[in-house]
Amino acid sequence: xTGPTCSVAVPAGNPVGTYTTSCAGAVDPxxxxxxVTGTLQITAMPLTITASSxxxxxxxxxxxxxxxxxxxxxxxxxxxxxTGPTCSVxxPSGNPVGKYAxxxxGAVDPxxxxxxVAGTLNITPVPLTITASSATMTYGxxxxxxxxxxxxxxxxxxxxxxxTxxxxLAGVTSATPAGVYPTxxxGAVDPxxxxTYVAGTVTINKATSxxxxxxxxPNPSIYGQPVTVSFKVTPLTGYVGTPSGNVTVSVSxxxxxxxxxxxxxxxxxxxxxxxxxxGSRTLTAVYAGDxxxxxxxx
Numbered sequence: 001x002t003g004p005t006c007s008v009a010v011p012a013g014n015p016v017g018t019y020t021t022s023c024a025g026a027v028d029p030x031x032x033x034x035x036v037t038g039t040l041q042i043t044a045m046p047l048t049i050t051a052s053s054x055x056x057x058x059x060x061x062x063x064x065x066x067x068x069x070x071x072x073x074x075x076x077x078x079x080x081x082x083t084g085p086t087c088s089v090x091x092p093s094g095n096p097v098g099k100y101a102x103x104x105x106g107a108v109d110p111x112x113x114x115x116x117v118a119g120t121l122n123i124t125p126v127p128l129t130i131t132a133s134s135a136t137m138t139y140g141x142x143x144x145x146x147x148x149x150x151x152x153x154x155x156x157x158x159x160x161x162x163x164t165x166x167x168x169l170a171g172v173t174s175a176t177p178a179g180v181y182p183t184x185x186x187g188a189v190d191p192x193x194x195x196t197y198v199a200g201t202v203t204i205n206k207a208t209s210x211x212x213x214x215x216x217x218p219n220p221s222i223y224g225q226p227v228t229v230s231f232k233v234t235p236l237t238g239y240v241g242t243p244s245g246n247v248t249v250s251v252s253x254x255x256x257x258x259x260x261x262x263x264x265x266x267x268x269x270x271x272x273x274x275x276x277x278x279g280s281r282t283l284t285a286v287y288a289g290d291x292x293x294x295x296x297x298x
Contacts (some may be wrong), residue, residue, distance in 0.1 A: 004025055008022070014166060016044050018039055018040070022037045023035050042079050044112055044113045045073055046071050046114065047069060047114050048116075049065060049117070051089075051112075052065050052119050053119035055122040055124060056122075056127050058192045065119070085107035087104040089101070089103070094155065095155070096123065098123055100123070102119035114218070126192070128152035129195075129267065130188055130196070130197050132168050132199055133149065133200050135146070135200075137206070138205050140207045140292070141174060146168040157192070163190045168184065169183065174240060178205060178206045178292045180204075182200070183203060206289070207292060209243050209287055209294060211297065212233075212234075213249075216229045221275065223278065226274050229257055231247055231249070235293065243292070245264055245288050245289060246262065247287050249271050249273070252281045252282035252284075255274070257273040258271055260286070
């Protein structure tokens with residue numbers, strides 16, 4: 001005559017649990033009606049919590065690791081959890097370049113079956129510029145030492161922090177001709193830095209020369225007799241090398257030394273002059289210089 005009314009009482013939000021179902025109120029004169037309760041079972045839903053995967057440059061502060069969620073239902077958010085997760089990452093002292101696992105743990109909520117997915121903290125190297133020093137030397141002299149200067153160190157690092165220090169070279173010898181040449185640094189190694197190099201320069205200046213008239217024979221000479229004027233050009237004391245080029249010999253009384261100019265061979269040379277008047281005269285030898293030596297006079 002009257003059908004039953006069936007219902008279940010569930011708390012607000014329909015949380016996970018076991019709840020009694022029941023029917024009541026059926027009427028019919030032909031039946032003696034009894035009721036048996038049932039059960040509503042609300043089960044937990046899967047919830048995946050993933051740790052964040054930030055990327056930072058070496059020397060930068062490690063960011064907080066955060067959680068992201070997949071699986072919330074019923075309008076829930078992270079704020080709905082009974083206990084929120086704790087997220088963290090373990091990085092060695094100094095926070096070196098590398099990849100490190102990030103993790104979240106400890107979340108609690110009876111309405112969810114919680115699983116975790118690890119993330120990755122990626123610490124990337126930063127640029128480091130190594131510049132070779134510039135120097136000046138004199139042809140035939142000592143080769144200067146080349147040193148490195150650095151731009152880009154972070155995290156309190158210095159050159160001493162590098163796994164392998166650079167090797168810096170002038171790239172010249174005492175016999176390298178005068179000119180301008182690159183200096184270089186290379187070979188530095190450190191996983192925390194992406195290393196680039198900038199060349200410097202070494203400037204080799206011409207050496208000072210010393211010219212000496214070594215003899216003018218015969219002396220004294222006689223009218224019309226050829227006189228051989230010999231000369232030698234050497235580097236300034238303390239330098240090495242053999243000057244080349246030409247020497248011009250002039251006579252105070254106007255005679256010409258032949259050949260004039262005279263080419264040096266092994267730093268020495270000579271020319272011949274004949275005098276047709278008597279008396280003393282001054283001989284002057286002028287070295288014109290070459291690519292490695294400046295000129296001089298005697």
